[in-house]
Amino acid sequence: MITTYFFGHFVIPLIIGLFLAITMGGSGTGPSFSAAYGAGVIKKSVIPGLFGIMVFLGAIIAGKETAGTVGRGLLNPDMMDLTMVSIILFSVAISLLIANISGIPQSTSQSTVLAVMAAATYFNQGNPHRLFFEIIPAWFYLPLLSFIISFLMGKYIYKPMRRRGYTISRSSNVNNKPVLNALILIMSLYVAFSIGANNVANAVGPITSMTANQLGITDEKGYNLLTIVSVFMIAPAFGIGSSVFGNKILKNTGREIVLFGKFEAIIISFVSATLLLLASVLKGIPTSLVQLNVAAILGIGVAKLGPRNIFYKTEVKKFFLMWLIAPMISFVLCYLLIAVADHYQLFQ
Numbered sequence: 001m002i003t004t005y006f007f008g009h010f011v012i013p014l015i016i017g018l019f020l021a022i023t024m025g026g027s028g029t030g031p032s033f034s035a036a037y038g039a040g041v042i043k044k045s046v047i048p049g050l051f052g053i054m055v056f057l058g059a060i061i062a063g064k065e066t067a068g069t070v071g072r073g074l075l076n077p078d079m080m081d082l083t084m085v086s087i088i089l090f091s092v093a094i095s096l097l098i099a100n101i102s103g104i105p106q107s108t109s110q111s112t113v114l115a116v117m118a119a120a121t122y123f124n125q126g127n128p129h130r131l132f133f134e135i136i137p138a139w140f141y142l143p144l145l146s147f148i149i150s151f152l153m154g155k156y157i158y159k160p161m162r163r164r165g166y167t168i169s170r171s172s173n174v175n176n177k178p179v180l181n182a183l184i185l186i187m188s189l190y191v192a193f194s195i196g197a198n199n200v201a202n203a204v205g206p207i208t209s210m211t212a213n214q215l216g217i218t219d220e221k222g223y224n225l226l227t228i229v230s231v232f233m234i235a236p237a238f239g240i241g242s243s244v245f246g247n248k249i250l251k252n253t254g255r256e257i258v259l260f261g262k263f264e265a266i267i268i269s270f271v272s273a274t275l276l277l278l279a280s281v282l283k284g285i286p287t288s289l290v291q292l293n294v295a296a297i298l299g300i301g302v303a304k305l306g307p308r309n310i311f312y313k314t315e316v317k318k319f320f321l322m323w324l325i326a327p328m329i330s331f332v333l334c335y336l337l338i339a340v341a342d343h344y345q346l347f348q
Contacts, residue, residue: 052239
């Protein structure tokens with residue numbers, strides 16, 4: 001009985017979930033380590049291992065609220081069966097794979113939320129209040145906050161320090177002090193931890209709800225235990241994705257937008273990770289670290305070089321375009337696959 005359940009109702013979505021985690025790992029590498037890599041603090045070869053460890057810790061320690069939102073807060077959890085979860089995870093994975101192949105860091109959370117809402121729209125079983133009054137507004141005001149805070153820190157902290165000779169260049173004595181190297185590495189690990197707190201839920205939430213339904217688990221303690229088990233299986237795949245897809249994204253975000261010094265890199269990492277972690281722990285809102293990170297990069301870049309030299313860069317335009325396309329691919333693909341599955345009566 002247990003063997004039949006495991007192979008018939010768990011392996012397929014788990015495989016798709018692992019594939020999704022690999023694509024998320026590729027997309028999340030840039031926001032985590034692009035600042036440190038752009039500042040020349042860390043080698044690419046050690047990034048996947050550190051990234052995977054911190055993602056796992058973030059998911060275990062601070063990922064419960066966001067996993068609950070994705071698994072139960074947007075779509076009636078009773079609908080999370082084998083077919084539904086497989087379609088949702090597959091749709092998100094395909095949209096992120098397209099973004100990774102393009103070398104553009106993409107919002108895993110936005111693609112996941114739109115895939116879940118495609119199911120909610122098709123069956124009219126969603127939670128529109130949570131979506132339209134909590135989650136979608138956060139997708140706008142959090143990147144704006146990230147940009148504003150980073151711009152202000154760049155203008156009123158970084159630039160005055162630079163004028164005094166404290167952050168003159170990447171080769172300056174102050175900029176090469178070991179304490180800055182250590183601090184920027186800590187900030188990169190902090191970002192990866194925040195990714196674990198938020199983005200692992202995109203795969204763990206649906207799988208946990210599906211498993212709880214199949215096993216008849218309704219109490220909170222049992223659901224939390226299933227969440228932990230799912231994290232142990234899903235989170236390590238983020239490190240694999242970082243190794244497979246991370247190099248091109250690191251290059252795009254770490255070197256082609258603006259040349260970082262270490263002090264700027266610390267600001268970028270701290271601002272984006274803190275906003276994401278607060279969204280995860282306080283509200284359980286699945287949101288985009290990618291966009292928080294790039295907004296922080298743009299804020300620092302504008303403070304240093306002015307808006308014309310930043311917003312007209314080709315890579316920035318590509319980022320904005322892919323951020324619009326990938327979530328819509330996830331929504332449309334999920335909706336169409338659900339319609340096909342419903343036509344052939346594949347839902348339980």
